[in-house]
Amino acid sequence: MIRLSKGLLLGCELFLSSIIHLLFGFYIFSTAVAADLSQSLIGSTRPSNTNEETRIRESIYELREANASSSTKSVPPIVLVHGIFGFGKGRLGGLSYFAGAEKKDEFVLVPDLGSLTSIHDRARELFYYLKGGRVDYGEEHSNIYGHSRFGRVYEKGHYPEWDEDHPVHFVGHSAGAQVVRVLQQMLHDKEFAGYDDTSEDWILSLTALSGAFNGTTRTYYDGMRPEDGRSLKPICLLQLCRLGATIYDWLDIAWLKNYYNFGFDHFHMSWRNTGLSGLADLLLCYSGPFATGDWILPDLTIQGSIKINAGLQTFKNTFYFSYATKMTRHIRGVTVPSSFAGTHPLLLIRVMQMCRWRYPAYLPLPYKGYRDEDWEDNDGALNTISMTHPRIPVEHPSCLVVHDSDCHPLQPGIWYYKILEGDHIFFILNRERAGVQFDLIYDSIFRNCRKHIFRTSHQPTLPNQTPS
Numbered sequence: 001m002i003r004l005s006k007g008l009l010l011g012c013e014l015f016l017s018s019i020i021h022l023l024f025g026f027y028i029f030s031t032a033v034a035a036d037l038s039q040s041l042i043g044s045t046r047p048s049n050t051n052e053e054t055r056i057r058e059s060i061y062e063l064r065e066a067n068a069s070s071s072t073k074s075v076p077p078i079v080l081v082h083g084i085f086g087f088g089k090g091r092l093g094g095l096s097y098f099a100g101a102e103k104k105d106e107f108v109l110v111p112d113l114g115s116l117t118s119i120h121d122r123a124r125e126l127f128y129y130l131k132g133g134r135v136d137y138g139e140e141h142s143n144i145y146g147h148s149r150f151g152r153v154y155e156k157g158h159y160p161e162w163d164e165d166h167p168v169h170f171v172g173h174s175a176g177a178q179v180v181r182v183l184q185q186m187l188h189d190k191e192f193a194g195y196d197d198t199s200e201d202w203i204l205s206l207t208a209l210s211g212a213f214n215g216t217t218r219t220y221y222d223g224m225r226p227e228d229g230r231s232l233k234p235i236c237l238l239q240l241c242r243l244g245a246t247i248y249d250w251l252d253i254a255w256l257k258n259y260y261n262f263g264f265d266h267f268h269m270s271w272r273n274t275g276l277s278g279l280a281d282l283l284l285c286y287s288g289p290f291a292t293g294d295w296i297l298p299d300l301t302i303q304g305s306i307k308i309n310a311g312l313q314t315f316k317n318t319f320y321f322s323y324a325t326k327m328t329r330h331i332r333g334v335t336v337p338s339s340f341a342g343t344h345p346l347l348l349i350r351v352m353q354m355c356r357w358r359y360p361a362y363l364p365l366p367y368k369g370y371r372d373e374d375w376e377d378n379d380g381a382l383n384t385i386s387m388t389h390p391r392i393p394v395e396h397p398s399c400l401v402v403h404d405s406d407c408h409p410l411q412p413g414i415w416y417y418k419i420l421e422g423d424h425i426f427f428i429l430n431r432e433r434a435g436v437q438f439d440l441i442y443d444s445i446f447r448n449c450r451k452h453i454f455r456t457s458h459q460p461t462l463p464n465q466t467p468s
Contacts, residue, residue, distance in 0.1 A: 008105065010139060011350065014236065014237060015123055015233070016349065017237050018237060018240055019348060020240055020345055020349075023235070024345075024346050025136050028092065028095070028429075029092070029259065030090035030262065031095065031206060032093035032094070032095045032259060033093065034093065035093050035094055036094070038093075040053075041467060048221050051116055053236075059419065067161070071264065075106075075107055075450065076107075076166060076167055076168050076169055076204060076447050076449075077107045077108065077109050077158075077159050077167075077168055077169070077267070078105055078107065078108045078109070078169045078170075078171060078446065079108075079109045079110075079111065079126075079168055079169065079170050079171070080095045080097075080098050080101070080102055080108060080109070080110045080129070080171050080173075080176075081111065081113070081126065081170060081171065081172040081173070081179055081180055082098075082110075082113065082115075082173060082174075082177035082428075083172075083173045083175045083176045083177050083210075083212070084115065084116065084174060084175050084296055084447055085115050085116070086113075086115055086173070086176070086428075087112055087115060087260060088110045088111045089109075089112065090100075090109075090112055091258075091259060091260055091261070092259055092260055092454040093111050093259070095428075097110070097173075097428055097429065098110065098126025098173070098428055098430075099241060099427070099428055099429055099430055099431040099434075099438065100431060101427075101431075101438075101442040104442055104443065104446050105449075105450070109130075109158050109159065110351055111125075111129040111130075111158070111261045111445065112265040112338050113124060113125050113126060113129075113176075113179070113263065114261070114262065114264065115260075115261070115263055116245060116262045116264070116289075116295050116296050116297075117177055117262070117263040117264065117289070117290055117294075117295060117296060117409075118145075118170070118289075118294045118296055118298075118299055119136055119175065119178055119182050119296065119299045119308060120137075120138075120141060120182060120261075120294075121263070121266075121294070121385070122175075122179045122296075123179050123180075123182040123183040123186060124136065124138065124151075124264075125151065126128040126151075126179060126180070126183055127158070127183060127186070127187075127192060128154050129154060129157070129158055129159075129426075130157050130158055130159045130162050130168070131157045131159075131160055131162055131195070132154045132155070132156050132157025132158075132160050132324050133153070133154060133155075133157070134150050134151070134152070134153045134154075135150060135151035135152055135153075135154075135266075136149060136150055136151075137151060137191070137266065138191065139149070142266075144285070144292075145289070145292045145293075145294035146267075146292055146294075147266045147267045147268075147289070147294065148266045148267075148268065150266070152267045153263065161203060163197065164199055164201045164202055167201060167203060167204035168202065168203060168204060169203050169204050169205045169206075169207075169449040170203060170205070170206045170207070170456070171207045171208075171209065172207070172208055172209070172211060172379065173208075173209045173210060173211075173427070173428055174209075174210050174211065174212050174301070174382065174424065175212045175300060175324075176211075176297060177206065177208035177209070177211030177212065177213065177302045178211065178212050178213060178305075178308065180206050181206070181213075181312050181390070182201070182308065182312065183203075183466050184200050184202075184203045184206070184312075184315065185199055185311060185312050185313065186198075187199055187202050187203070188200040188313070188315070200313075200315040200318065201315075201317050201318075203315075203318055203450070204318065204319065205318060205319040205320070205321070205449060206318060206319075206320050206321070207320075207321040207322070207323075207445050207448070207449075208320075208321065208322040208323065208385050208387070209244075209323050209427055209428075210323065210324065210325045210326075210379060210381070210424050210427075211322055211387050211442075212300055212305070212383055212386060212387070213304035213305070213309070213322075213386055213387065213388075213389065213390045213391070214302070214305050214306075214309070214383075214385065214386035214390065214391055214392050215300055215301050215302035215304060215386055215392075216300055216301075216304070216378075216381065216383055216386055217302070217304070217327020217354055217378075217380045217383055218303075218350050218353075218376050218378075218380075218381055218382070218383075219297055219301045220301070220357075221350060221353050221354070221357075222236060222237045222238045222297075223236025223237055223238035223239060224238065224297055224301050225333065226301075226359065226360050226363060227360075227363060227457075228299070228303070229298060229301035229302065229303030229304050230293050230298045230304070231305075232290075232296075242285075242290045243283065245262045245264070246269065246279075246282045246283060246288065246290070247279075248262065249262060249265075249269040249270065250269055250271050250274065250278075250279050250282065251269075251271065252269075252270035252271060252272065260269040264288070264289055264295075265313025267288055267289055268290055269282060270461070273287070277384065278281055287390075288402055294309070302366045302367075302392075305386075305392070306366065306367060306392055307395050308385075308408075309390055309391060309392060309393060309394075312390065313395040314390065314397060314414075314415065315412075315413065316411060316412060316413040317412050317413070318412055318413065319410060319412050319448075320389075320412075320414065320415045320416065321415075321416050321417070321445070322387065322388055322389055322415055322416070322417035322418070322450065323387075323417070323418050323419065323420055323421040323427075323441065324387035324388045324418070324419045325379040325382075325384070325387065325419075325420050325421070325423065325424065325426060326338075326377045326378060326379050326384040326419060326421065326422075327339060327342070327343050327351050327378070327379050327380060327421070327423045328348070328355055328376065328377045328378060328384075329420065335355040335373075335376035335377060336352075336355060336358075337351045337352055337355065338421065342423075343380060343423050343431075344380070344423050344425055346380070346425070347380025347381060347423045347424055348380065350378075350381065351378060351379070351380040351423070354375075354376070354378040354380070355374060355376050355378070356376075357375055357376065358372050359372055365466070366392075367392050367393055372439050375447070379422065379423045379424040379426075380424050381423075381424035381425075382424060384419060386419040387417075388400075388415070389415035390415070390416055390420070396415055397413060397414045397415065398414065398416075398417060399414055399415070399416050399417070399419075400417060400418075400419075401416050401417060401418045402418075409451060410448075420437075420441075422434065427441055427442075427457075
């Protein structure tokens with residue numbers, strides 16, 4: 001009877017979570033389509049421009065392009081990197097993942113990376129987005145995970161002069177922050193074929209907004225097995241996500257994928273390549289990214305994050321900042337949501353569940369010193385302990401910032417972090433939700449990039465030791 005009741009409760013929770021996620025996804029997609037249709041209708045009802053008007057408009061556009069080009073000579077770009085299920089400039093019509101924050105500076109880039117692809121694959125895509133050329137996922141990695149070595153082609157990089165003398169600022173939301181860390185390690189290890197001069201000093205600063213550094217217990221609620229942090233439970237939210245993404249990629253409808261792309265093109269899952277038998281293999285998890293584990297969710301488990309972090313360093317010449325978020329508070333020793341009305345419906349159920357997370361007693365602890373209570377504070381998607389700075393399997397240098405004076409003068413090689421009240425999507429998609437805090441946060445980030453973070457010399461970096 002108890003088992004039946006528990007099963008019914010889990011079934012109801014899965015049904016409710018699925019409906020909420022589907023409705024939210026439909027809302028985002030339909031908003032983008034409606035905005036595009038509205039613009040098209042407005043354009044079609046306007047009177048035709050005269051040749052003089054067209055010439056003036058083109059001149060203004062060329063002037064803006066020239067100004068933007070000249071700005072690249074004096075300031076490094078700020079690159080905004082989206083998280084899981086995210087999108088960059090050019091996807092979903094004119095919708096902005098960062099809620100228009102990119103308009104706050106004259107030289108901001110917003111790359112479109114795979115929304116469900118692995119941290120490794122996204123880091124490789126980010127490199128070629130900036131430098132240009134054909135995305136190379138690496139021969140060894142591609143052979144292990146069964147996809148093409150090469151991906152899309154960037155005819156012209158968005159910042160082809162990128163090097164140690166022309167470094168870049170990165171701002172990453174959620175998994176986007178971990179993507180940048182992996183990219184920086186790849187630059188240090190010179191892993192890009194044909195580029196023998198890369199180094200960690202190509203990255204001037206990394207700022208994380210709700211950064212996914214140490215994994216999240218939400219992955220287990222969504223369906224990842226805590227036994228291995230890689231396989232899925234038979235019935236769970238992620239299974240529905242897997243089926244939906246597989247069918248979406250197999251159908252390969254061009255106009256849909258122009259709006260939104262999960263990023264699995266290098267797996268060649270289209271019906272043109274696989275046919276009906278291939279679809280069956282994909283759905284049964286005999287082939288594709290979900291069969292090999294080369295997608296983002298295994299990277300976001302605690303086990304997956306430990307594996308990734310074991311090979312990553314915090315570098316001595318790079319400035320690091322982190323804004324961790326939480327929607328919880330403590331009442332008489334019990335962790336509870338801090339606000340029901342202020343938490344997005346997409347995240348509310350998970351906030352409550354993650355407050356009560358307990359690592360399965362029949363499994364060995366994921367790392368030395370693990371405590372369940374450390375992982376209770378969360379923002380509905382990530383645990384707050386995961387967002388402050390890299391801390392497992394080893395603790396990296398860090399400094400909690402309560403007042404801005406705590407981090408002046410700024411020192412490279414240290415993770416300065418703040419803990420803010422807000423859920424996981426508080427600073428993206430809808431700036432009205434965050435209100436004045438939206439401008440305060442992004443103005444502070446961009447001000448740091450433009451006024452306070454600069455490299456005074458280009459002397460070789462001393463060999464970095466793994467933080468202890």
